[in-house]
Amino acid sequence: xxxxxxxxxxxxxxxxxxxxxxxxxxxxxxxxxxxxxxxxxxxxxxxxxxxxxxxxxxxxxxxxxxxxxxxxxxxxxxxxxxxxxxxxxxxxxxxxxxxxxxxxxxxxxxx
Amino acid sequence: xxxxxxxxxxxxxxxxxxxxxxxxxxxxxxxxxxxxxxxxxxxxxxxxxxxxxxxxxxxxxxxxxxxxxxxxxxxxxxxxxxxxxxxxxxxxxxxxxxxxxxxxxxxxxxxxxxx
Numbered sequence: 001x002x003x004x005x006x007x008x009x010x011x012x013x014x015x016x017x018x019x020x021x022x023x024x025x026x027x028x029x030x031x032x033x034x035x036x037x038x039x040x041x042x043x044x045x046x047x048x049x050x051x052x053x054x055x056x057x058x059x060x061x062x063x064x065x066x067x068x069x070x071x072x073x074x075x076x077x078x079x080x081x082x083x084x085x086x087x088x089x090x091x092x093x094x095x096x097x098x099x100x101x102x103x104x105x106x107x108x109x110x111x
Numbered sequence: 112x113x114x115x116x117x118x119x120x121x122x123x124x125x126x127x128x129x130x131x132x133x134x135x136x137x138x139x140x141x142x143x144x145x146x147x148x149x150x151x152x153x154x155x156x157x158x159x160x161x162x163x164x165x166x167x168x169x170x171x172x173x174x175x176x177x178x179x180x181x182x183x184x185x186x187x188x189x190x191x192x193x194x195x196x197x198x199x200x201x202x203x204x205x206x207x208x209x210x211x212x213x214x215x216x217x218x219x220x221x222x223x224x225x226x
Contacts, residue, residue, distance in 0.1 A: 004153075031211075032211050032212060036217075041219065042219060043114070043115065043202070043216075043217040043218050043219045043220065044154070044202070044204075044217040045217075046214050046215075046216075049212075049214070051212050090153050090154075092153070094211045095211070096211050097142065097144070097159055097166075097167075097206075097209045097210070097211055098144075098156045098159065098167065098170075099144075099146070099154070099156065099215060100156070101153030101154050101155070102153050103151065103152055103153050104151075104152070104153050
């Protein structure tokens with residue numbers, strides 16, 4: 001069965017600093033890969049997705065992610081964090097219509 | 112345009128009671144999904160509808176859980192004889208089709224608390 005691991009439960013980053021969130025997946029083939037963000041009281045919002053092709057994917061809000069097949073990883077990055085980026089971030093994989101999520105990483109942004 | 116809406120936003124009930132949670136998907140989306148998110152966890156798949164039929168209900172934890180989508184639009188998740196372990200946020204999502212490369216749009220969720 002596929003699984004998604006987000007090793008960092010909580011990350012604190014200073015405003016303006018860079019951010020990297022880790023995601024590793026376990027699956028027999030390369031599934032579709034996604035990053036979602038969840039702000040308090042809000043639904044999950046898709047940041048970016050990878051299906052095939054260029055392994056560096058650009059998303060909304062200045063986020064990007066890099067797919068590394070050899071490491072089964074799909075890490076999310078942002079060069080300069082804004083206070084509004086404080087939220088919970090979920091990595092997800094989908095071999096088909098069924099999304100399988102990691103446990104999430106909570107990001108706190110300090111001034 | 113309108114996104115996915117869910118009602119109620121919060122539901123508090125007593126152990127043993129019956130509850131219904133409603134989802135209004137984006138108009139024109141044929142695929143609808145229910146997920147459950149427990150505290151400190153990512154969402155877990157419950158059921159997938161393609162049109163009016165449940166194409167995959169493998170995530171429903173037991174037979175106390177049931178969902179319908181009679182007209183291929185609004186869906187209702189029904190939980191009988193609720194237990195304290197059912198307390199969670201129930202998320203609904205819809206997508207244009209059921210293909211994996213179609214973005215799933217999520218509603219804000221219904222927070223269910225079973226006392």
